[in-house]
Amino acid sequence: MPLNSVEDVVTGNDSQRVFRGTFGTLTMFAPYGSGRFLSLFRSKLDTLTIQYRDADGSLHGAIFTMGEGKADPLKKEMLAQGAHTTIPQEDTSGAKPDAAREKKP
């Protein structure tokens, strides 16, 4: 996929349970509400959402999740290689104004 076909790149952040999958589901049935307690343990992650068009002009979208702090450098790299965005890359050298920060889902 050529990067100049990417119409929008947006980063965000989210969190997920540390104990997930089958084990995570089984913890929900753990006694004395311990499963609920385990739900409090969460790991932060970044999301990178892209919107692109294929050769036929069809619109596609994809959401990638990655470790915390990895989405912004990737977005920067994609923009440098010709991708487009509706939310311009923030200047990370100074303090970020709160209004300019992207909302997490």
Place this chain on the structure above:
Amino acid sequence: MKRVLYVTALSILLLGAHVKLGEVRAQSAAPLAMKASAIQVLMVQSDEIKLPAEFQISLYENLIEQLKKQGGFQHVYREGDHAADSETDLVVLHSTVRGFKKGSEMARNVTTVAGKTSIDIHCQFNDKAGKNILEKDLNGKVRFFGGNLRATLDFAKKAAKLAHDNFVARPAS
């Protein structure tokens, strides 16, 4: 006295069941809006409501996936697909976000009752000429298990069922 109460309660239950059955019959007997062999899904619009990009993309992709999964349409086209121009009986789905409440997966896991995520979307089905054929408000929500994006899957399933029920030609039995 007890007997009167039992009879009253039973009557109310039977009346409720009768009304519900009537609704189900009315829905299933709804006239077919139009038969279509193909559907085109446009990107979900959220001009009034600020919807995070991942929700918008997830709604769009889940819609396409669920429409393919439901079956019935020979082709499910994405926005901008030029192949859709040659279709004669094409239905175009426009979706507009009318409401969005972002919940919290952690709150759902811990409290069970709090942290619901819900999305209200106005769906409009147009024919190829742009004439409105059907419109309906649908919602997607996640109450207990799963991440916030699961609300988009819930909506997509409902929208795909609506499209299938109204535009897919059923074989005569």
